[in-house]
Amino acid sequence: MILNTRFLARRQLQRLEDRGYKMLSAVEMEQFFLNRTTLEPLFHEADYNSTLILHKHENLLFDMQDKLTESGIEVTSVKVELSPGQFEFTLEPKFGIECADMAFRCREALIEVGLQHDVQVTFMPKIGAKIFPAGAHYNHSLWTLGHECAFYDAEDPDKMSDVARYWIGGIQKHACAMTAVVCPTVNCYHRLHRPWTLSHNGWIIASRVHTFRMKVGEPGSTYLENRLPSSASNPYLVMAATIAAGVDGIQNKIEPVTGEGLEELPHSLDEALTLLEADEVLVEALGKDFVQMFCGIKRELEIEKLKDVCITEDREEDFEMERKMYLMTP
Structure with a gap:
């Protein structure tokens, strides 16, 4: 029985490598910063990209940035998001398992450093x-082992290769089942089927109106943004499920x-759990034992307790x- 989510992601990366590809990926991590005592948002202004809010909390943010850097976690940007207390930390793209490793460590580090400043960081x-809810958009592209972008085709009107199209097709096919592991809590579903949020498995180039957004340009800036994962998602499961679905599309x-x-x-x-159990591709990729245990735990320890x-x-x-x-404080 394999329950280690990092191993599951590595196994899917190996499947990619066996087909001549490697994955470059990064996570846009959104989370809420709360006053540790009152659990109220650290700020109540909802001012997207506000430099004033960044200035007000620069001691905390600089301390976080410094300690993340010391730990080998590369943050490319920090910005204020759409809701009170909401920040986004964007991570440097990395090949292979390093992306998920960095995202996992970053989550833990933000919580720990926050507590040193009497701030509760939550990924609820x-x-x-x-x-407005928090997500963890998963930006990724495939590259050949010879280091050429497999999603890019200079001759195509949209600069997209057939590999990119098939990859999207596979992810669309398995999106509903994938939702169970990339939106893994009851609370996640307040984030779907609302105005300005995600509701179907659509894809589009550039625009933000669909769940999967293809960004095209030069080889180094051509990638797919999987906007489905919530902030509560496990980065290893996001990687594993995305690869399993995409490989099915290519095959x-x-x-x-x-x-x-x-x-x-x-x-x-x-x-979502019922759809996951019925998806043979994802069950095979994650393992029947893992899916059975995951679904059982979710139903008994979460869905039942929040049935009202x-x-x-x-x-x-x-x-x-x-x-x-979900807001369990130390």
Whole structure:
């Protein structure tokens, strides 16, 4: 029985390498900074990209940046996001398992350094009503072992290769089942099917209106942004599920779908778990034992305990129940 999520990601990376590819990827990590005593957001302004808010909290942010750097965690940018108390840390793209390793370590480091400043850092995706949720967008591209971008084709009108298209097709095919592991908590589903949020498995070039966004340019700036993972996601499982779905697309030359071919994303964790159990490709990639245990734990220890939560509405009493479960403070 293999339950180590890092091993699962490494196994999928090996599948890629066996086919002549390696993965370059990075994570955009969003999280909420709360006052450790009151659990109120560290700031109440909702001012996207505000330099004033950065200035007000520069001692904390500089300390975090310095300690992350000392730990070998490369942060390319820090910015204020859309909600009170919400920051985004963007990590340097890395090949192979190093991306997931860096994201995992960064999460732990932000929590630890935050506590030294009496700040509770939480990766709970939605901490309250009228709060824009937090994600962990997974930006990635495939490269040949000869270090050429496999997603780029200079002759194509969109500069996209067939490999990129098949990869997207595979991810679209498995997106609904993948949701279970990249949106792994009940709270995550307040983030879906809302205005300005994700609702289906669509893809598009450049625009932010779909779940999967292809960015094209020169070889080094051509990549796919998987916007589905929430801030609560395990970076190793995000990597493993993304590769498994994409490889299926390449193997079977699955064309991307648009319009009437799109599927709605799951509306609840329970629905997503059922879809995961029925997806043979993802079950094989993650392991039948892992999927069985993952789904059992989620149903018994989380869904059952939060069975009174209404996902379709943003009721403050629901968030109060969820905060008691997810905002566990040291």
